[in-house]
Amino acid sequence: MSRSVWRLLLTVMAGFAMIGAVMTGSAQDTAPLAHPTHIHEGTCEELDPNPAYPLTDVASVAPDAPVGAVEVSDTTVDVTIDDLLASPHAINAHESAENAATYIACGNIEGAVVDDRLIIGLGEQNDSGYAGVAVLSGFDDGYGGAGTDVTVYLAPGLSGEALAASPVAEEDAAASEVAVPIVDFVFDPEVLEITVGTTVTWTNEDAPPHTATSTDDVWDSNILNQGDSYSFTFEEAGTYDYICSIHPSMTAQIIVTDP
Structure with a gap:
């Protein structure tokens, strides 16, 4: 992963303040489906279907939320970034608990760790229109314990279709x-x-x-x-x-x- 992307790590945690502004969907009679999200062994191309580390579901925005509204999941997992990098792992988001076989976004856990943080991109899967990023922040609790805080950001409504050409x-x-x-x-x-x-x-x-x-x-x-x-x-x-x-x-x- 490039050095320019790692600089994004230093400010992404401040992005939590934005969540109230972007989760703008109106209240619905039925809550939107959440997206189960996990760390899996393997890569997005060859993924072990059994989750290695479950993450908090990514809460879906309301159906009438604007295109690109950000969905977020925060989880602490009992594994270090170094251990995740030692063998292939990936973060994968599913359409819903009922439709868990359908993947909507996935990103391989790879790259350089800077200041105990790693950021990865989550690419669209199965024409879902979802893409995003995940931030992995390693920590040491000072008592011999270590783990990783994982924050997943997903943006719905991105179809992957080419944007209309604009004049130069x-x-x-x-x-x-x-x-x-x-x-x-x-x-x-x-x-x-x-x-x-x-x-x-x-x-x-x-x-x-x-x-x-x-x-x-x-x-x-x-x-x-x-x-x-x-x-x-x-x-x-x-x-x-x-x-x-x-x-x-x-x-x-x-x-x-x-x-």
């Missing part, structure tokens, strides 16, 4: 700063052309959190709650692809040319 936005040659608002789960514009030395500022205008994360380790905004901004200055020409780490279907590109 060209920066004014004299400009040195460009704003990219994040609105309705889209980076606006999705394709931006700028010159070397330009500073791009992303601002999250959505209620759910987002990130602007380079796919090649160049920059990472960390979590942007509503109203938060992040800026990065492009010093080298090239083509840069980036995503929202929380909503991987959100993709965009910046093309940087010499003046």
